Amino acid sequence: MNDISSPRATEIAAALGAVGERLNRACLAAGRDPADVQLLPVTKFFPASDVAILYGLGCREFGESREQEASAKVAELAALTAADPSAVRWHMIGSVQRNKARSIAQWAYAIHSVDSPRLIDALAKAATAAMAEGGREQPLRVLLQVSLDGDPLRGGVPRDELAELADHAEAAAGIELSGLMAVPPLGSDPERAFAALHSAHMDLLRSHPAAKTLSAGMTDDLEVAVRYGSTCVRVGTALLGSRPITSN
Numbered sequence: 660m661n662d663i664s665s666p667r668a669t670e671i672a673a674a675l676g677a678v679g680e681r682l683n684r685a686c687l688a689a690g691r692d693p694a695d696v697q698l699l700p701v702t703k704f705f706p707a708s709d710v711a712i713l714y715g716l717g718c719r720e721f722g723e724s725r726e727q728e729a730s731a732k733v734a735e736l737a738a739l740t741a742a743d744p745s746a747v748r749w750h751m752i753g754s755v756q757r758n759k760a761r762s763i764a765q766w767a768y769a770i771h772s773v774d775s776p777r778l779i780d781a782l783a784k785a786a787t788a789a790m791a792e793g794g795r796e797q798p799l800r801v802l803l804q805v806s807l808d809g810d811p812l813r814g815g816v817p818r819d820e821l822a823e824l825a826d827h828a829e830a831a832a833g834i835e836l837s838g839l840m841a842v843p844p845l846g847s848d849p850e851r852a853f854a855a856l857h858s859a860h861m862d863l864l865r866s867h868p869a870a871k872t873l874s875a876g877m878t879d880d881l882e883v884a885v886r887y888g889s890t891c892v893r894v895g896t897a898l899l900g901s902r903p904i905t906s907n
């Protein structure tokens with residue numbers, strides 16, 4: 660399954676190299692150390708065999724946005740990653756319902772899309788239970804998703820509620836507040852969106868200095884995100900190709 664000489668593997672290897680160079684150039688242009696910005700391959704909608712190819716190329720962290728698809732893929736890849744399971748880190752980057760917290764706590768290293776106290780409580784309880792049962796070793800890393808347009812339907816917490824939510828996360832057991840995430844609103848100017856996100860992150864760091872991660876930037880806007888302090892770009896399309904239009 661992880662034959663790295665197949666046509667698909669050749670294609671993915673070239674794309675990974677190109678995205679890596681793009682990210683390096685973006686860092687240099689922004690006067691930043693490339694080592695400070697993680698490339699998180701987003702594998703949603705693509706088969707476990709593509710994840711296996713990325714693994715064969717050295718990738719160890721992956722982003723997924725739908726719980727069922729992710730947990731199935733994690734199980735499919737268990738044999739491949741068994742040699743060193745703790746080296747692989749799965750990130751949940753899509754919006755989640757509270758009733759998925761138990762499952763997420765079983766497979767996710769981090770979740771980037773946390774936007775309510777009730778979701779924090781559910782994740783804290785689930786991660787605490789998973790640690791007690793031996794299903795996970797470390798607290799679940801939590802990133803708060805910031806809404807940059809105030810539209811509650813698109814997920815994310817409005818900026819003026821961020822401090823309170825961060826305090827809530829900091830106080831919860833089983834999870835660790837590690838930063839912020841955002842997706843610029845459709846049709847918005849990424850420059851303005853990431854500038855707002857960056858300033859929200861600066862505010863947060865004053866009260867929560869450990870919340871260092873800024874998850875921002877995707878295929879179309881990673882350069883702008885890097886200029887505004889991103890420490891983790893989530894890239895799907897540029898690595899694996901386009902997804903069906905129903906994707907989210």
Ligand SMILES: *Cc1c(COP(=O)(O)O)cnc(C)c1O
Binds near residue numbers: 724753897907
């Ligand atoms: C799908 C997805 C991505 C990847 O987007 P691309 O434009 O394909 O790089 C990044 N972040 C989130 C939250 C996503 O759902």
